[in-house]
Amino acid sequence: MNKDSMFTCLGEVSGKTLKLDMDPELPDGKKVRVHIEVMDDHLVERLERLRSLFGVWKDDEEMKRIFDEIAAERARDFGREVNFDISFDDQDNPQSEIRNPQ
Secondary structure, three states, rough: OOOOOOOOOOEEEEOOOOOEOOOOOOOOOOOOOOOOOOOHHHHHHHHHHHHHHHOOOOOOHHHHHHHHHHHHHHHHHOOOOOOOOOOOOOOOOOOOOOOOOO
């Protein structure tokens, strides 16, 4: 982090000490301003469960195959037919065709 960085991270209070969940990459003794927001226990539990899922499929060959298929399908060019001939079925406009001038 550079000296002007601002970031948010989770942490835990122990007396006058805050234990952060990440390294702020600041030198010891660096002065900082701290905004404390008390976390709802239910939210903390949900975040912990979510974190436990990160990387679960990392080495799963079936998931790799599925995502490879999705990527291949997205890369295919299906295109679509475009019809430049337009006809009008309105009483004020007799049926006509608009052609691409050459």
